[in-house]
Amino acid sequence: MNHIEFPNLGLDFHINPIALELPFGIKLHWYGIIIAVGMVLAVFIAYREIKKVRDAEFLFDMLLITLPGGIIGARLYYVVFSWDSYKNNLSEIFAIWHGGLAIYGGIIAGFICVVIFAKVRKIPLLWLLDICSCGCILAQSIGRWGNFVNAEAYGGKTDVFWGMVVNDADYMVHPTFFYESLWNFIGFLILYFVVLRRKKNDGACLSFYFVWYGAGRFFIEALRSDSLYLGTIKVSQLVALLSCAAGIALFVFTHKIGKKRDAE
DSSP: OEEEEEGGGTEEEEEOSEEEEOGGGOEEEHHHHHHHHHHHHHHHHHHHHHHTTSOOTHHHHHHHHHHHHHHHHHHHHHHHTTGGGTTTOGGGGGOGGGOOOOHHHHHHHHHHHHHHHHHHHTOOHHHHHHHHHHHHHHHHHHHHHHHHHTTOSOBSEEOOTTOBEETTOSSEEOOHHHHHHHHHHHHHHHIIIIIHHHOSSTTHHHHHHHHHHHHHHHHHHTTBSSOOEETTEEHHHHHHHHHHHHHHHHHHHHHHHHHHHHHO
């Protein structure tokens, strides 16, 4: 049972991370349910947008490789940068129910799966990634509440008014899970209702996603107390900077291609 309190806001939660215990010792965790809800909404958004211009049934075929690919990628990313915790107990690598999934690994692996799928099925890649990015950032916003339930992904000590106390500690910490959830939700609103509707070139939504998510994650990660490190560098901050750079480069590239096409 996790105890999470926001003293200055008068909010107090006692949360059991396990939502339901099934026969044969199977436990259904709230974290998994919350992530599943995010995925379902992401698929719904993608299906709705694809259906406007073409048959969307291929989306379900794509999910057969992107979902398991994303989970494997998220686990591998975490294990690689936490190798000291697994090198003497290799069987624990497969115990994902014990925690240890990194969203960056899931995004990277899912991105690779989509690229391969689009190439094989001859589907316009940037157009598809634009649509997927809208659902992805919403799923990430929702998924962060799984961290709240698990009393994890919070920041360092703080005295801000909205600070939270985790499991009866004698100090408050930054609710960084909420910062990122809110940042991603705002990004979703801009991405889905503005960028997607007004874009002139395929790739605009993906560019915005890379920059928006990367910028937010860079600053939020600086507040977190459970980061993965590469030497003395926070891995997520490094990847966040690379994400921003990739987004800017993609925007410039697609903008030039669009201008060239308009000139012809």
